[in-house]
Amino acid sequence: MAQTTFKQAVGCAGIGLHSGRHIRLTLHPSDINSGIVFVRSDAPPGQGIIPARWYQVMDTRLCTQIGNIHGFTVGTIEHLMAALNGAGIDNAVVELDGPEVPILDGSSAPWMSLIETAGVTEQVAQRRMIQVLKPVMVREEDKWAVLKPAASRRFSVRIQFASPVIGEQFCALDLGPESFGHAVARARTFGFLEEVEHLRQLGLARGGSLANAVVIGGDQVLNPEGLRFSDEFVRHKTLDSVGDLYLAGAPILGTFHSYKPGHRLNHLLLRALLEQRDAWTFLEPEAEVESWSRPLAASA
Numbered sequence: 001m002a003q004t005t006f007k008q009a010v011g012c013a014g015i016g017l018h019s020g021r022h023i024r025l026t027l028h029p030s031d032i033n034s035g036i037v038f039v040r041s042d043a044p045p046g047q048g049i050i051p052a053r054w055y056q057v058m059d060t061r062l063c064t065q066i067g068n069i070h071g072f073t074v075g076t077i078e079h080l081m082a083a084l085n086g087a088g089i090d091n092a093v094v095e096l097d098g099p100e101v102p103i104l105d106g107s108s109a110p111w112m113s114l115i116e117t118a119g120v121t122e123q124v125a126q127r128r129m130i131q132v133l134k135p136v137m138v139r140e141e142d143k144w145a146v147l148k149p150a151a152s153r154r155f156s157v158r159i160q161f162a163s164p165v166i167g168e169q170f171c172a173l174d175l176g177p178e179s180f181g182h183a184v185a186r187a188r189t190f191g192f193l194e195e196v197e198h199l200r201q202l203g204l205a206r207g208g209s210l211a212n213a214v215v216i217g218g219d220q221v222l223n224p225e226g227l228r229f230s231d232e233f234v235r236h237k238t239l240d241s242v243g244d245l246y247l248a249g250a251p252i253l254g255t256f257h258s259y260k261p262g263h264r265l266n267h268l269l270l271r272a273l274l275e276q277r278d279a280w281t282f283l284e285p286e287a288e289v290e291s292w293s294r295p296l297a298a299s300a
Contacts, residue, residue: 001127003090005029007119012110014102017076017189017213018063020206023098027118030091032125035249036084038066038074038094048072052081052094054247054270060263062204064244075100078263079189082243083111085251086180089120090127106188106212108239112181129283132254136279138268145258145269154255157238163192165216169234175242184242186228187235190214193222241266248274253283 011026030037040048047070050056056066058073064081067073080101084092086108094101104110137146153175160168173183191199191208193215199205214232215222229235244266245252252273258265273279 002122003032003125003127004088004120004122005031005091006089006115007121010114010118012102012104012114014104015207015212016098016100017103017106017207018204019075019098019100021098021100023096023100023102025094025096025102027114028093028095029121030093032091032123033128034091034093036081036089036092036094036246038077038096040072040074040097040099041095042097043070043072050074051249052077052247053249054267054274057247057267060267062199062263064247064263064267066247073099076103077101078240078243079103079106079108080111080243081246082180082239083108083115083185085242085246086175086185087112087115087120087177088251089115090250091123103189103207103212106214107236108180108185108243112185128250130248130250130252130274130280131283132252132273132280134279136269136273136276138265138272140265140268143258143260143262143265145256145261145265147252147269147273148255148257150253150255152255153251153253155238155241156255156257157234157241157261158259159234159237160260161233163216164219165221166233169231171231171234171238173238173242180242184235184239187232187239188212188214188228189236190216190233193217237261245270250282 006029009028013024036052038050050068058067059065063076064078065075132149135148155173158170
């Protein structure tokens, strides 16, 4: 399969979920083998470049945040990264004028629409893919995640919450543009009403509202329109995992299984895989292996 990028640049604007700031973002075409790169346009020249890679991750509290050695960060990247992964975009520059990707409606659906507007074009280079060679697993208390060898890109996620609105839910997805768009792209982020004030005291969720998140209060969903899926919660957790794992820098050929996944667990799994050189290999073409195995502190 050929690598892909956008046919043309396309932009949007919106509120940051945690910062509450109004942010403008533009998706640009990019060169072969460049991957996904975020660029803070409000930074001094050359200081706002942040590759979307696992070793750039700075924080995983309630979102995935990447940053660089110049102190610039970009948070809440997971919904956009999920759309790029799901749509099969290999190379892109994401330019934005603030510290957070706009939340839009809290799902990946607006990003899929924006990608469709930009158009997708094939490039004269073969797609890089990371093939899982042996199982790699991480655990934290009762939570766990594992990547196993497989001939497909499959996500299998199970969640369990004490809330009767959620309970136990399961989602399985064979990743591709049609399946991602149909099964999980519209699933929104979610939270509990009783946690909102605490999050805002921590400087988080300042831009959150019923317009960009499913909010649970007691034993009911507070959004007037209700849920988009009966199991929207596990579908969104699957969406988050699709986005977080794209920080490998290339699509992963293998099966992802997880129980109670989160951004931290996803990051730990990706780090565990890529730091074990015998646990993965490149499918054609062979690329610079060392660039996929840099330490967490390395930033450009």
